Amino acid sequence: xxxxxxxxxxxxxxxxxxxxxxxxxxxxxxxxxxxxxxxxxxxxxxxxxxxxxxxxxxxxxxxxxxxxxxxxxxxxxxxxxxxxxxxxxxxxxxxxxxxxxxxxxxxxxxxxxxxxxxxxxxxxxxxxxxxxxxxxxxxxxxxxxxxxxxxxxxxxxxxxxxxxxxxxxxxxxxxxxxxxxxxxxxxxxxxxxxxxxxxxxxxxxxxxxxxxxxxxxxxxxxxxxxxxxxxxxxxxxxxxxxxxxxxxxxxxxxxxxxxxxxxxxxxxxxxxxxxx
Numbered sequence: 001x002x003x004x005x006x007x008x009x010x011x012x013x014x015x016x017x018x019x020x021x022x023x024x025x026x027x028x029x030x031x032x033x034x035x036x037x038x039x040x041x042x043x044x045x046x047x048x049x050x051x052x053x054x055x056x057x058x059x060x061x062x063x064x065x066x067x068x069x070x071x072x073x074x075x076x077x078x079x080x081x082x083x084x085x086x087x088x089x090x091x092x093x094x095x096x097x098x099x100x101x102x103x104x105x106x107x108x109x110x111x112x113x114x115x116x117x118x119x120x121x122x123x124x125x126x127x128x129x130x131x132x133x134x135x136x137x138x139x140x141x142x143x144x145x146x147x148x149x150x151x152x153x154x155x156x157x158x159x160x161x162x163x164x165x166x167x168x169x170x171x172x173x174x175x176x177x178x179x180x181x182x183x184x185x186x187x188x189x190x191x192x193x194x195x196x197x198x199x200x201x202x203x204x205x206x207x208x209x210x211x212x213x214x215x216x217x218x219x220x221x222x223x224x225x226x227x228x229x230x231x232x233x234x235x236x237x238x239x240x241x242x243x244x245x246x247x248x249x250x251x252x253x254x255x256x257x258x259x260x261x262x263x264x265x266x267x268x269x270x271x272x273x274x275x276x
Contacts, residue, residue, distance in 0.1 A: 007163050011040075013154045018044040021148065025115040026124040027107065028052040028079065030068035032172050033126030033151060033158075036165050040150075041124060042077055051118060052079045055107055057086040058193050059180040061200045071171065082110060086182075087193065097137075097187045103180070104138035108145040122148040129155045176213040177265060184218045198251045205247050209240065213263050221254035229262035 003011065018024065018041050026038040041050040054068050072079035084106075087093045091102045111123045125142060128151040142149065151161060158177075165173035182191050184199045195218055202216040202223060211231055217224040225244070227234075235241045235258050245256045 003163060003167055007156075007160045010154050010156050010160060011164060014040055014150055014156070015044050017150045017154060021045075021121045023049040023118075023120045024122055024124050024148070025051045025053055025111060025118060025120040027111055027126070027147075028054045028068060028072065029126065029178075030054070030064055030071065030172070031126065031178055032161055032165050032170070032175055033128050034124075035071065035170055035172055036161050036168075037124050037126050037150060038077060039075070039165075039168055039170060042075070047076070047078050050078060051115075051120065052077050053111060053114065054079070054081050055110070056081055056083040058196050059086050059182050061181070061204070063204065064178075067172075074171075082114070084110070086180075087191065092182075093191045095182065095185055095187055095189050095191050098140075099137075099182060099187070101137035101141050103182075104141035105145065108142060108147050112145055112147075122146075124148050124150065127152045128158055128161055130158045179265075184216060186217075186219060189218070189220070194252075198253070201251055202248050202253075206244065209244075215263055216248070217259075221252075223248050223253040223256045224259050225257065226259045226261075226263040232258065232260065232262055 022045070024041050024045065026034060026041055028034050028038055038050065038052045042052075044050075052072055054065070054072075056065055069079070069081070086103060086106070089102050089106045092099055092106075108123055108125070115121075115123050123145075125147045127136075127139060127142065127149040131139070131152070156164075162173050181196045181199050185191050185195065199216050199218050203214055206214045206216070206225070206227070211227050211234075213228050215226040217226065235244075241258075248256045
């Protein structure tokens with residue numbers, strides 16, 4: 001392996017952490033973090049002792065779901081799917097600032113029950129060492145339920161995770177960071193199936209134009225587009241911005257705007273920082 005000395009040492013810690021668990025269930029979201037977790041679990045513990053479970057709901061696009069299933073199949077993993085409605089979780093659809101707490105509490109609660117049925121010692125989730133900085137109420141739910149976050153425990157950063165994923169040949173090693181579709185709605189705005197579908201369609205359209213990292217924030221009738229700063233200049237092309245505007249308006253938006261700060265994680269949390 002051509003890993004840095006620090007990353008190689010953390011990889012050994014990660015392997016040992018899984019070996020100590022014996023039999024695990026990984027919450028597989030399709031991102032590089034949970035993918036690496038299950039790759040190590042599978043390699044260390046074997047097919048029969050490493051289960052991966054994906055939760056399918058309204059906030060996961062069909063494309064993302066199919067990509068997760070295809071990845072698990074290609075890797076030869078022990079993978080299963082559970083399905084339920086996140087919009088029916090109490091206190092979720094009203095979109096309070098701690099929405100993620102209710103989402104993760106429901107998810108990890110369901111997975112903990114399944115893990116118990118399957119004889120697993122824990123539920124593995126992909127929180128990493130860099131996740132400590134942003135506002136993440138889902139981490140509180142994970143702590144209360146008692147999930148296992150090996151990337152956090154072994155102090156693996158996002159760049160180190162990508163380094164390992166690339167070394168193992170995982171196809172999503174460079175996949176842009178993702179977040180559930182509900183993160184596109186300002187806190188306090190009701191989340192609906194129609195709104196989620198509108199955001200998913202808008203982002204799929206923009207990705208089809210070559211924008212690798214994109215968010216369409218749903219402000220009622222206004223769509224606020226975030227792309228990487230280096231891609232903002234592309235909107236000077238009248239054919240592109242007119243096409244984007246026409247398509248997003250066809251989805252039900254009345255106004256289409258471009259955020260000049262560009263894409264950044266947790267942009268909906270900026271209002272929380274200003275109010276403190």
